[in-house]
Amino acid sequence: MKREIQLLAENTFDVLIVGSGIYGAFLAREAAMRGLSVALIEQGDFGCATSANSQKIVHGGLRYLQHLNLVRMRESIRARRQLLTIAPYLVRPQRFLVPTYGYGMQGKWIMRVALLLNDIVSLDRNRGVDTGQRIPAGRIISRRQCMAILPCIDQDRLTGAAQWHDGFIEDTERLMIAIIHTAVQQGAVAANYVTAEDYTMDGNRVTGVHVRDRLEGETFNVRARMVINAAGPGAATLDAGLSQQPSDTPQAWVKAFNVFLKRPLFDDMAVGLSSATRHIDRDAVINRGKRFYFFVPWKGGTLVGTEYVAASPDDDSTNLSRTELEAVIDEINKLCPCAGIARKDIGFCHVGLLPANSADPATDAASRLLKHTRVVDHEATSSTQGLFTVTGIKYTVAPQVVIDVIDRVLARLDVHVARPDVEPVLYGAEKEGVETEHTYDSRLYNRYGCHYGDVLEIANSVRGLRDLVGVDRDTIVAEVIYAVREEMAVTLPDVVYRRTGLGSTGIPVRETLKQCANIMAAELGWSKARVSKEISSVESARSLSENRLIDCEQP
Template identity: 40%
Template structure:
């Protein structure tokens, strides 16, 4: 996967995608697999904005039962199965436990019925050959068993618990990168750090975009028959480049998930009732409260999601200390045994989601429920389509619908989509457990530790040997990290230290990896990309700023054992 800007100027593409998050990535792959020529540009790094803020849960749509929205349930269940099929190294079943209280909507009887309906609606969920990906039937448990699994929860009115399974992403940033790898393999031209600064317009048709390479400040045009705007919260900025063009009627919510230094629960993702309201005007039944999900993730807990209305420029987005404190207070109130302290929050994932309104009673944002595909020819502008996604799980499905619509515009029948059955980059694995064990046996004999092999397989899947092509000393853990960095630079368009720390590897997405790791990674990148000492220090400080660490690391203090 190479960043070839010259290639971007040498042809007229069928499709140009603006935005390299999960929706742009799945769309680029889908269109390329269907035989269209595709270009994709992203103004920062791939998947660096909202797509990086994920609760890491691939939802099967159980919560849609309160709306009797079986169509969305089926879509979500299908896409959950699809992602486990095409990305078996990254998507794995996740058991979820919800305590039951009383005998009403939160009671064991109501949840038992809900689980039975969910099992019926998802009756075909286990057609995957890999049994590691099978989703068991839901079940209810006794009060005693629930207290054994969730010590310290409120016992007032507790009647038991409900257990069901969803799925979880081990590394959502690598999932986005893997979709882009697959798009590139299918012929797409991709480039990060290329910002769209204008739309090329002739009369009432968009014929491409004007862009600036943020690494060199060079400007050029990219021509395309259709431009697709998948910029999320930045979507209206793109539309603002066209005079009198209709803007999206969406607001924006600030979304936040916290990662803790210690796991609150070891085995289950747990739904704890929060006292915050979750009034849903479309719901047939309304619980009057919402769940905080506390999920075990990479030896820690991921807790989310907290939402707040956001009305500022998306470029100015940030999570404040006040936001974190407020969310921690809600968590400690919902589950007092957590006793979370600020120093136990190892990382904060923040992003922006589309909203349709604000709850007049609580002031909370009402999230958009349905994706939107808008052809701007309806307002007199040809060649421009905007896509607003609302759910990480169904991004591939939306991409398929967009491509079907493109062929309809061309007056052609859409090719049969293969994106739901064709493995993404790294996903060529028939049986994940067997694949992992075989990798451990084979590579341990060559000096790698089991921990390193597991990490490589969970992140890169069947493509992990491509990382090891850059390995110089298999007995050194630092050498494996160096191999990941070199692979990221030469095969995955990593140009900044943050690209490596947060999105090409798992080093920083769960918490600060430590001064030694940051120094080592910076030194490897500096040597490979010929950074100046000033550039190196700037890159290091940007990482430390992300974690709220202000004191600088002096590059010359890097231990000698980190050098080649």
């Protein structure tokens, strides 16, 4: 997978996708899989903004029973099944537990009915899924069993717990790279650090995008028969240049964040606990008056979230205030008092912006979130041809949502191409039953799938390339080299946060950053000044004592 800018400038594509978050990446894969010529551009690094914020849960739609929204529930079930099938080395089943209390809306009987309905609605949840990836039926466990697993929770009126399984993405950054690598393998041209500045027009038809290569500073036009704007919070800015901007382009946003605790709380069990503060979901038919915080085991610690706070239009999506962080720590300690969480226990916060219905301060932030993905066909709404704008809502339903979007694009292009009967797997999952000889190799397989041998080939080519980068991480030198040569990593944050595990749970120490930067310098020809600049770009994220996620850095 190479960054070939000249191909963007020289060709006219069937589809140009602006923005490579999870929706842009899956749009590129879906369009390329249908036989269209595809270009994908991203102003920062792939998946470096809102899509970097994910609690990694692939929900199967159980939560939508309270809305009686079977359409959305079925979409989630299909998306979970799809991800478990096409990316088995990255997505796995995860057991969840939610305590039950009393005989009301949090009681056993409500959850028993919910689990039964969930199993019925998802009867086809394991169709085509390998045995080891299948989702079992839900069940209710006793109070004694619950207390043995969760001794730290509130036991007043505790009656037991509901248990079910959902999907879990161990490494969302590697999933992003696998999706884009798959699209490129199918003929797409992808490039990071390319900014879309304006649409190019021929009358009332969008004919492409005028772009700037942020690495070289050059500007040029990328031509396309159809443009899909999937730029997230930046979509409205790009669409603002149109003479008639559709009124349903989101203008309000909510800041969502998940915190990583550096210690485990519930072993290998993911746990949902009802919020201490009251929450009213105005769209729910059955309202519990609470919302769940999920505690998910990950990399020896615990991911907790998702929390939502209001965001101003000029807010930095990766910035988390001290007040916001302390509020979520207080909430965690109310839900799990014996945990005694303090600031020192927070390794990292993953933060991003999600589209909202309104900026009404009287409505709590979680209630403002859009409930459905917005797809604007500008030809239908403003007579501007050749342009769709897609505003995604849920990370994990992206592979399902994009099917409908590309169907609509194909209709506008007057092209008739059906999806394949058997959906191709993602890059890295082409070979089944890959056996690894050592734990060392297994770790690489869990990141790169069946292509882990490509990393090993580099590792075995020169002495020292199997060595670890840093003493407190499990990334080897060969992985950094592979990221530069084969995965378009061009900055230190690209490698630290979005190609390897170096920065997954916190910012590495300076010595580790220096070693990683020097490896990249040897590949990319960086000067000493550039090495220092790259290290500083990562270390600048230490504001709030490592409690923010690095944004898309200027290379």
